[in-house]
Amino acid sequence: MPGHRDLDGTDDFAVQRAIDDRWQGSPPRVLVVDDHAAGADALQLLLEQDGFETLSVADARTAGALAGQRQPPAVVADISMPGMTGLQLARRLGANALTRDMLLVAFTAGSAREDITQVVEAGFGVYCVKPFAPVRLLAILRSLRGQ
Numbered sequence: 001m002p003g004h005r006d007l008d009g010t011d012d013f014a015v016q017r018a019i020d021d022r023w024q025g026s027p028p029r030v031l032v033v034d035d036h037a038a039g040a041d042a043l044q045l046l047l048e049q050d051g052f053e054t055l056s057v058a059d060a061r062t063a064g065a066l067a068g069q070r071q072p073p074a075v076v077a078d079i080s081m082p083g084m085t086g087l088q089l090a091r092r093l094g095a096n097a098l099t100r101d102m103l104l105v106a107f108t109a110g111s112a113r114e115d116i117t118q119v120v121e122a123g124f125g126v127y128c129v130k131p132f133a134p135v136r137l138l139a140i141l142r143s144l145r146g147q
Contacts, residue, residue, distance in 0.1 A: 033077040060084035094123035
């Protein structure tokens with residue numbers, strides 16, 4: 001698979017799913033899901049400065065509903081959140097015909113092989129270990145726009 005890297009626990013960023021052109025021509029919209037306002041605000045600012053339209057919510061339940069309504073090509077979600085976790089959100093989005101093709105990007109503090117395996121098994125196509133390199137995330141999201 002293009003962009004695939006083995007999950008050896010030594011990398012802070014990996015793509016586990018091929019990035020294709022299915023979203024070219026659609027609005028460059030990204031849904032940010034993080035219960036830490038400062039982190040969500042920083043990511044939202046970074047994405048908006050790069051030309052993305054962003055939606056931001058603080059909990060996974062709201063994110064699931066919003067993803068179905070607004071159809072963002074990508075969802076960037078924290079894993080550890082109160083209530084519904086990012087893993088549960090990914091499973092829910094993957095089970096819904098309206099949202100299953102969205103690119104799911106996980107933000108996680110866990111970099112152990114087991115943590116990363118759980119993220120991938122839940123349906124995330126990309127994982128980023130916090131703290132992450134913004135330029136790498138932008139490169140992945142730009143590929144959605146065909147750049």
